[in-house]
Amino acid sequence: MPPWSGRRRSRSPSTRRSRFGRSWRCRAASVGGVAPPSAIVPPVRLLPTRITxxxxxSRLGSNFRWLLASTLVNNVGDGVAISAGPLLVASQTRDPLLVSMALLSEFLPALLFGVIAGAAADRYDxxxxxxxxxxxxxxxxxxxxxxxLTGNVNIAAVLVAxxxxxxxxxxxxxASSALLPGxxxxxDLGVANARMQGAFLLTNGLLLPPVGAFLFAVGMALPFATNAACFALGAxxxxxxxTSTIERSGEGTSFRAEMVEGVRWLVAHPPMRTLALTIVTFNVxxxxxxSVLVLYAGERLGMNEVGFGLLTTAVAIGGVIGISSYGRLERRFSLANIMRGGLLIETATHLVLALTTSAPVALVTLGIFGAHAFVWGTTSTVVRQRAVPDELLGRxxxxxRVAIVGGLVIGTPLGGLIAKTFGITAPF
Structure with a gap:
């Protein structure tokens, strides 16, 4: 039985307030002919409710709101630390190999433990x-x-952390991705996932990295203490x-067998298999x-360091626009058509960037690409969550997740090799 079936829908508090307000205004207008100002002008105290x-x-439910709040707080901490982490590494070593190991620590866990973590999410609460x-x-x-704070920090401790x-x-x-559909x-899965994506984008992509760099300059430990406090509050x-207790399948089976079951399910379902292969291709x-965007910005577009920052900001701003518009897009177009449109935008983005030498054209193109990337990512997540049984969502x-990171790991060095051999626009 799908996790959304059998849900009892009660009238939301906001609906009760709006209906009460309408009947009160009608009654007030009928007594004396003029409604009092409070019946015409919404009270200021309702503003936080409207923002929420x-x-x-409210139709997403209080449980989703608590999950979103937890995710938002966690992302606030990550957003502060996202710029402070590289600064901490650079403060401990100037060895390029050790600095690159810090980036590897971001990708490697998903490759090593992606399926294991998924199996754990299917087995445990x-x-x-x-x-x-x-x-x-x-x-x-x-x-x-x-x-x-004690002065004992070193590059080995940082890399392990x-x-x-x-x-x-x-x-x-x-666990979070598997929990949401229930x-x-x-x-409402589209809107819910868009909100979760938006929490990540605003905190990690736009607002908080500069704050993290500032806090690091004030005190090296500050951004990481903030991150720790955010995780504690998120917990x-x-x-x-x-959440309701769900019977998990596979009792008595080994952990390895459960992981294999998830992979076999994906391989045996052509639509989901095709989507996974598409994601790998996109990320390659x-x-x-x-991987060569910083060189492309200087050599092809004639942009300096600030210009390169504008390119990445354009992607984030486009993402905000895409996420904000997702509900309207979903109501107007089918998920299949949204994904088909995304394929066209993806292709056009690479083609335009390969041909143009204009910085404004590149900025607009990357803004459109940012909107597409987050819309397409949300859509692909919704398609997967609707198609996969709850007991297999984690696996x-x-x-x-392995496909996403694997594509990036393959594509990043490949882009450098292609650019070195055929020119800076060849990877596009």
Whole structure:
């Protein structure tokens, strides 16, 4: 039985207030002919309610709101640390190999543990798994802060901490992605996933990286202490999510057998298999092009460091526009047509960037690409969550996570090799 079936829909508090307000205004107008100002002008105290309703509509339920709040708080911490992490590494070593190991620690855990984390999300209580992982991340960051404050920090400790945090994030993402479909109705999965994507984009892509760099300049430990506090609060918030107990299949089977079951399910379902292969292809081409983007900006577009920052900002701004428009897009177009349009935009983006030498054209193109990337990512997630049985959501999602990161790992060095051999526009 689908997780959204059998849900009892009660009238939301906002609906009750609006209906009460309408009847009160009608009555007020009939007595004396003129409604009092409070019946015409909405009270200021309703403004937070309206903002909440816009960000997380009441139809998505209080459980989703708690999950979104937890995710937002976690992403605030990550957004602060996303710029502070490389700065911390650079403060401990100037060895290019060791600096590159810090980037590897971001990708490697998903490749090593993606399917394992998915299997864990299918076997154990997902809410408790998120809570435990967040507490674990807070403890690791607290230990890192202690080493910084006592002057004992070194590059080995930093790299170990980054790898452990990357591993924990892999498990948290697996549990969160598998938990979401059980909290909202099937028809609301698009809006719910768009809100989750938006929380990541605003905090990690736009607003907080400069804040993290500033905090690092003030005190090296500050951004990581902030990150630890956010994970602790995120763990507390997610405990407010009420989930029903679901019978998990595969009792008595080994962990390895459960992982194999998830991979076999994906291979045996052509639409989901095709989607996974498409994601791999997208990320190979994306990794190839973006690995040389900083050189492309200077050599092809004649842009300086600020110009390169504008290119990445254009992608983020486009993403915000795409995520904000997702509900309207979903109501107007089918998911299949959204994905077909995305394929065209993806192809056109690479073609335009390969041909143009105009910085404004590149900025507009990347803005459109940013909108497409987040819309397409949300759509592909919705398609997967609707098609995959609840008891396999973690494992199949884990395979997709490996596909995403695997494509980037393949494409990144490939882009450098192609650019070196055939020119800076060849990866596009």
């Amino acid at each position: 309703e816009t960000v997380a509509p 997902r809410r408790r798994m998120i809570t435990a992982v967040n507490i674990g991340r807070a403890v690791v960051l607290a230990a890192l802060v202690a080493t910084i 980054l790898f452990v945090l990357g591993t924990a994030e892999t498990f948290a993402d697996a 909290l909202v109705a099937r028809e 507390l918030l997610v405990t407010r999510v009420a 081409t994306y990794g190839a092009a973006w 199949v999602g884990g395979v997709y």
